[in-house]
Amino acid sequence: MTLAIRPRALAPLLFAFTAVAANPLPALPGFALAARGQEPNPDEAPTGVPEGEIMEEPGGQVPDEAAPRRGRARSRGPARKGAPTRARAEAAPKPAEEAAKSADAPAPKAEAPAAGPSFARDVAPVLVAAGCIDCHSPGRPGFARGKLDMGSFEKFMKGGGSGPAAAAGKPDESHLILRVRGDEEPRMPPGDDARLGEPAVAAISAWIQAGAKLDDGLDPKAPIKSYAASPQDLAKSKLAEMPAEARDAKVTQAGLERWKKANPELKPEIETTEHFALFTTLPKDRAASTLKSIETQLPAIRRVLGPEVIDRPEKISFYAFSDRKDYVEFLRTVKQREVDEEEEGDADLRTAQPYVVVVAPPDAPAASATGPRRKTRGRRDADAPEGSGRTLAGLLIENLGRGAVLANGSSPRWLAEGLGVYLAGSVERRSPYQRKLRVAALDAFKLGWPTRASDVLGGGEQVSPEEFRGVSFALVECLTSPHFRPLFGDFLTGMSKGGDKLDDVIKDVYGADRETFLNETGDWVASTYGGAD
Structure with a gap:
C-alpha cells in the first residue's frame, strides 16, 4: 500500500523504511504504540508469515519482493451471501454482577499522583x-x-x-x-x-x-x-490501595464463583503468575508452561496494546475448559449470551475481575509416540499437537488482545478480531491457523477485494465467519507491516471512536479515501499472500 498517502507520510514510508521504523511513536490515548512495537518477535522473522512471503527481515529491512506490486490487476466480483457472524459479547445483555457497568469504555483519564488529591x-x-x-x-x-x-x-x-x-x-x-x-x-x-x-x-x-x-x-x-473518572477508574484506584493478598483473594473468589456456574461438579486448580490467574482442570505442568509462555510475550503485547492492558492492580483471570459444554455454560451464565458454533474464546476486560475464557485445544501427543521434541526458544506453546492450528497460549493471547481492543472506546469488531489473531502469532509462529486465514483473505481478493473487504468493515453480515476473520487479520497485518507501522497507532486511536469513523480516519491518517484504501490493501494481500495456498 504505497500510493495515495499525503506528502507528510509518503517520503518516510517510501524512501526511508528503516529510518522511520527506528523512531518510536509518541504515547497515544487508549493504546501506547511504538513504531518498532508492532512485531511480536522483534528478534526473529515476523510471526506467522507464510514460507517465502517474509514481510520484514530482522533489523527492519524490507525485502523488495514483499512490497506490493503496483501493476497487479484488481479482481472484482459479486458479493456472496454467507452465514452471519455470531452475536458478540459486547452487544449482549449484561449479567447482574455488571449491571452498573457503562456500555462504552471510558477514554483514558489523566490522574494526579496518588500522593495528592485529584x-x-x-x-x-x-x-x-x-x-x-x-x-x-x-x-x-x-x-x-x-x-x-x-x-x-x-x-x-x-x-x-x-x-x-x-x-x-x-x-x-x-x-x-x-x-x-x-x-x-x-x-x-x-x-x-x-x-x-x-x-x-x-x-x-x-x-x-x-x-x-x-x-x-x-x-x-x-x-x-x-x-x-468513571466508576471503573474509581474501582481500579481502590483496588490499587488494597494489599496484594486482598486483591488476589477477590480474584480467586470471583473465579471460583464463575467456574461453579459453568460446572459445579468440577473444581479447578489455580495457577498464578504476576499478571494472570489460570483456572483449569488441565495438568499442572501444562497450565504452568502456558502462563510462562504468555508472560514471556508481555513486552511485545504491551508495545502493541499499551501497558494499561496488562499492568493492572489485579490479575486478569484466564479460564480454560477442556469440555466445550462447560465453556458454553460459562458464557450463558456469566455473560448471559448464546455461543456460536465455531467460537473458541471470549473476554471481558471492562468488568471487575476482568477475564479471558477459552476452550482448551487438545494436548500434545506423548513423547513416546512422536519422538523427542526439539528445544524451542520459549516462543511457542509447548502444548501444541503436531499439525494443530491452535495452542492454549495462542487462544488466550488472541482473546486478550481482542478484548482489549473492544474495551477501548467503540473500536469495531473487525479490528479486534484482526489484532487478536496478529498477537496470537507471537506463540503460534507459522501456524496452520494463520495460514488458513491468509488463504481465506486471498480468496476474498479473488472474489473482489473492495466488495468483500467492505462487507467486513461494515460488520460482516454478508460473509462467513472464516472470511470475516481472514480479511480482518489481513487488514491488520497489512497496516502493521513496515510500510504503515509508524501510522498504525494513529489509526487505532481514530478507530476507537467507532467503525463509522473509518472514512475520516483514513483521510486523517493516510491522506486517502476509502476506495484507495481498499485497492491498496487488496494489492498488499495479493502480493504478500500470493503463495499462501
Whole structure:
C-alpha cells in the first residue's frame, strides 16, 4: 500500500523504511504504540508469515519482493451471501454482577499522583454522579438560579452570582463546601435524598485544601464530564490501595464463583503468575508452561496494546475448559449470551475481575509416540499437537488482545478480531491457523477485494465467519507491516471512536479515501499472500 498517502507520510514510508521504523511513536490515548512495537518477535522473522512471503527481515529491512506490486490487476466480483457472524459479547445483555457497568469504555483519564488529591479522580466524579454538572448548565434550573455554569473547570472555578465556587486552600470559606454541608443556603444538591455523603465532602474539601487545581495535562476549557473518572477508574484506584493478598483473594473468589456456574461438579486448580490467574482442570505442568509462555510475550503485547492492558492492580483471570459444554455454560451464565458454533474464546476486560475464557485445544501427543521434541526458544506453546492450528497460549493471547481492543472506546469488531489473531502469532509462529486465514483473505481478493473487504468493515453480515476473520487479520497485518507501522497507532486511536469513523480516519491518517484504501490493501494481500495456498 504505497500510493495515495499525503506528502507528510509518503517520503518516510517510501524512501526511508528503516529510518522511520527506528523512531518510536509518541504515547497515544487508549493504546501506547511504538513504531518498532508492532512485531511480536522483534528478534526473529515476523510471526506467522507464510514460507517465502517474509514481510520484514530482522533489523527492519524490507525485502523488495514483499512490497506490493503496483501493476497487479484488481479482481472484482459479486458479493456472496454467507452465514452471519455470531452475536458478540459486547452487544449482549449484561449479567447482574455488571449491571452498573457503562456500555462504552471510558477514554483514558489523566490522574494526579496518588500522593495528592485529584480533581479528575476525587471531585469530578462526585459532581457528575450527583447531577451537579447537568443542573448547572445553560437552560437548567441551577444555572438559572445562581448563574453558576459547571460545564468546564474554567467556568466552574469562575463561580456564579455568589463568587468563586472554591477558595484555594480554604475549604471552610468555599461556597462549594458551605453549600454541600448545609452551612449556606440554598443547600446543594437540593432535596433530602440527594445529600452528599461525608466521604464525598471530605474528598472535595481535601482537594480545595491542596490548592483546588486541575490535574496536569487536562484542558480547563474541556467539559468536566470528559475527564471525570468513571466508576471503573474509581474501582481500579481502590483496588490499587488494597494489599496484594486482598486483591488476589477477590480474584480467586470471583473465579471460583464463575467456574461453579459453568460446572459445579468440577473444581479447578489455580495457577498464578504476576499478571494472570489460570483456572483449569488441565495438568499442572501444562497450565504452568502456558502462563510462562504468555508472560514471556508481555513486552511485545504491551508495545502493541499499551501497558494499561496488562499492568493492572489485579490479575486478569484466564479460564480454560477442556469440555466445550462447560465453556458454553460459562458464557450463558456469566455473560448471559448464546455461543456460536465455531467460537473458541471470549473476554471481558471492562468488568471487575476482568477475564479471558477459552476452550482448551487438545494436548500434545506423548513423547513416546512422536519422538523427542526439539528445544524451542520459549516462543511457542509447548502444548501444541503436531499439525494443530491452535495452542492454549495462542487462544488466550488472541482473546486478550481482542478484548482489549473492544474495551477501548467503540473500536469495531473487525479490528479486534484482526489484532487478536496478529498477537496470537507471537506463540503460534507459522501456524496452520494463520495460514488458513491468509488463504481465506486471498480468496476474498479473488472474489473482489473492495466488495468483500467492505462487507467486513461494515460488520460482516454478508460473509462467513472464516472470511470475516481472514480479511480482518489481513487488514491488520497489512497496516502493521513496515510500510504503515509508524501510522498504525494513529489509526487505532481514530478507530476507537467507532467503525463509522473509518472514512475520516483514513483521510486523517493516510491522506486517502476509502476506495484507495481498499485497492491498496487488496494489492498488499495479493502480493504478500500470493503463495499462501
